[in-house]
Amino acid sequence: MSDRIEISVTVNGQTYQRAAEPRLLLSDFLRHDLELTGTHVGCEHGVCGACTILFDGEPVRACLIFAVQAQGHAIETVENLAPGGPKHLHPLQEAFREAHGLQCGFCTPGFLMTLKPYLEQNPNPSEQEIREALSGNLCRCTGYQHIVEAVKIAAEKIQE
Ligand code: FES
Ligand code: FES
Structure with a gap:
């Protein structure tokens, strides 16, 4: 029996509905489920800051949050800095x-x-x-x- 939980998360202005295991980290959810690989994973325990994203506008470490905790929240990743591509950098x-x-x-x-x-x-x-x-x-x-x-x-x- 699957223990996945349905979540709805807004990432870079787009709302995604996915089923996520409760233990899935938000960093892995972004990278593997949504294929937003701009968020990097280094230490995976909150030290290096490589996985920093904005969670309702506040910088947080995506490796310290479970994907299911993002239910109903707005996430911004580095991809959103230049949605127009490399000719329109932030x-x-x-x-x-x-x-x-x-x-x-x-x-x-x-x-x-x-x-x-x-x-x-x-x-x-x-x-x-x-x-x-x-x-x-x-x-x-x-x-x-x-x-x-x-x-x-x-x-x-x-x-x-
Ligand atoms: S991967 Fe190092 S703080 Fe998250
Ligand atoms: S770790 Fe290589 S540029 Fe910062």
């Missing part, structure tokens, strides 16, 4: 590209989804504030300096 994405804020890119979706609401609420952050905002996301490649520079550029772009 200012954050443009800034990361300009400032070389990524190398392998594995951490990048998590940084972007952490920073999107942060810059909306803090449009003119100091470098110290940027570093604090990023402190929950791990990057093994960049040394963070280029990411900090990217956030400064993104803040300027968003204010323009």
Whole structure:
């Protein structure tokens, strides 16, 4: 007998109805059931931040939430930053590209989804504030300096 539970979740403005096992993580639901593989999975226990998504507008770690807990909620993933494709990037994405804020890119979706609401609420952050905002996301490649520079550029772009 299947123990799957029917859920209805809005992801990037589109409502999906799926049957999910109660133990299925939201990160796996997004990646495997909805094929939204922009959300990355690193540690799977809430440390690295690679799986960060917006849950009703708030950044959360999709590896710490079960898919069934998203029932009736609105999710935003990194795919929603540039729905028009690579020629219409979000200012954050443009800034990361300009400032070389990524190398392998594995951490990048998590940084972007952490920073999107942060810059909306803090449009003119100091470098110290940027570093604090990023402190929950791990990057093994960049040394963070280029990411900090990217956030400064993104803040300027968003204010323009
Ligand atoms: S995969 Fe979720 S925090 Fe690392
Ligand atoms: S760019 Fe490789 S982990 Fe951040």
